Amino acid sequence: MGLFAAARLTGLLLMSGWAWHIGRPPRAILGRAWDADWYMLIAEHGYGRVLTWPGAVQSDLAFFPLYPALVRGLSSLVPGGTSGSLGLLVSWSAGLVAAVGIYAVGERLHGRRVATLLVLLWGLMPHSVVLTMAYTEPLLTAFAAWALYALLTRRWLWAGALAVLAGLSRPNGIAVAAAVLCVVAYEIARGGRNRTAPGTGGRNRTSPGTGGRNRTSPGTGGRPVTNPRRDPRLWAAAALAPAGWCGYVLWVGFRTGDPLGGYFAVQRGWTSTFDFGAGSARVVRDIVLRPAVLPLTMALLIVLAAVLLFVLFVLGRPPAALLVYTAVLVLITVGGSGFFESKPRFLLPAFPLLLPLALALTKARPRAAIVVIAGLAGLSFGYGTYLLTLSPFAL
Template identity: 30%
Template sequence: MTITSPSETPVAPVAEETLWQKAGGGRGVGAAVGILAITRVVQLFMIWWLGGPSTQSDSTSVFDRLLVWDGGWFLRVAVNGYPHGYTYENGQLQGNELAFFPVYPMLIRAVAALGVAPSTAALIVSWLASIGAAVALHLLGTTLHDRRAGWALVAICCSAPVSVVLSMAYSESIFLALVAGMFVAAHRKAWWTAGVLGLFTALSRPTGAAAALALAVAALMALREERNKIKPIAAAVLALSGVPLFLGWVALRVGDPTAWFRIQSAGWGTSFDYGRSTASFLKETFSSADGWIQVSVGLILLAALAAAGVALTQKPWLPLAVYGVVAMILVYGQAGFYHSKPRLLLPVLLTLLPSVHAAARARPRVAILAISAWAVFGLWYGAYMITIWPYTL
């Protein structure tokens, strides 16, 4: 009989905790989806309340309000496809459907092919993408920090001012789901998944270029430790090809290398002017503006800059920081409708990180009260913008 001394007793290896386990498994992810559901239900009620007959001269339904503005453009792409050239009115170049990136309208068309009305399909895609975004945000927050940070990221993002677009026929929900999922995959070094998600992210919105650049940074960081260097490089190349592919396709379809940029400028006044129009807007807002919406947008723009600055001092994961900085340069550096800028800032996760850190470290009761106060304002603000405010988001 062999006697084993205590020092020689074999120790079973401890299995490394998976991301799913770290995120709380089904219950943890279910809680994230529940947080999203609460924000959506509360906001839909606010839209119904603010847009009711007692406060509004028209009888527009909640359903119709979720399909306005950019939703109409996406639906036309889904139903009719893209035009073959420029659109003119009285000899003047106009904006047309070629300005809108293809992932969201193609998903609408796919769902509509099942026999669903295109308008209903648009909202189904948006709402399902919002669920995907909640799951991806929770996993991202958990990956970078812990489970509480994941829940906080979902709650703060999905109740931010103008987060109403997550319920609308807009591309923000699909973009947010894809970009958060891409970061999770890249952080876990699942490179093929990251590359495919990065490609679809880049084909969802112009700011997908910032996400693709961030994935390239993640790939470069991984080259030092990855034995198979082809995978991260291929993922980066795949993501980086997305925006040039669509802009090039538009150029070939119209027969003009600058077609997409000309259409954007003609239809929405969008052009990159290195921030001159944003600076002029802020100067005018805080010196002579008399409308509270204009002032609120100015405050949101300044608060987002301050939050990004604080986030950078906390040394976030470099690819996420690169994405945030580049995306903010694109938002602040371009001319266009000032009241659309808070919507464009919604997927810029960098601006949310200081609040997420604070909520994750605070006592649960304090964090819940603070996020609830934020949510009441943010959800009401978004509901107001699509019921009372008469202009596009």
């Protein structure tokens, strides 16, 4: 938590100094810029805002409800607090909770050194400045990290409940529900038979979501659950996991008069669809063939790096819980069309992608590791300042 806070606080101070230098208030940038303003308006007035642009109809129904609900609830406890400041309080608190959850996952899988580096790398990504804004990525990552930890430790009800909250936080929160459903389905399908789980390299006989550390479920007194098909917690987790995401999508559908397609129509109004990467390929072609602005070029480089890290991550044979979660996030990012410059932000919750780099740094010479981390810090602080104070593109 201390390393993550130090990384983000340093970036925040540098950005604030430059913002003051050019005459822009940092708190307004952090608390009301771009999507943050949409969230704050929902917190203040509820849903119902629509903006019409040439070729686009932007409705606030595209934004999931948990974050503005937390801001609104906090406003009743902190009289006089502005929504932007309260939104930052929620985001910063969620970022710290997420950092601890990421550490818990990394420590369970690979030990303390890797876990510490994993948290530090997450705080030093080029787009990590988003983690200090009134955005929802910190909130989703917090729920996702602890849901994955719950799967690794076989706490099924916790995993399902956290998946509900993740699904109410962001559209790509469905990745948490997918991880829970896949792990639970495997547990139920194996029916208590003692098999070697896929993704463990044959080193143990635990389920794919457990990280290879234990064979029992909490609350069983150390006794293995012989028939998961009879464990009501598994079925409850499976029922809970998609409830948050599906519930909001259906609510938007009923509100717009199209129960099954209304939410997706709202997303199309933002030019956001899933087209298996066709739209992204057109943008990549334009970036390669024509002069491109810095945010688009950086977005392309970051997405390519994420795909490479995903390949390395898969080759490391991770637990299925992390594999499914990360794969869904990468698939949504690469296969979706819309605002290409925002794709790196969509990948911020995909912290397992950083595991191969964290493992490599633990094996590198200390001087080399320090050079890599210092380089990432410089890129993160400099590019983050540019994004918030100079870039004309939305994050």
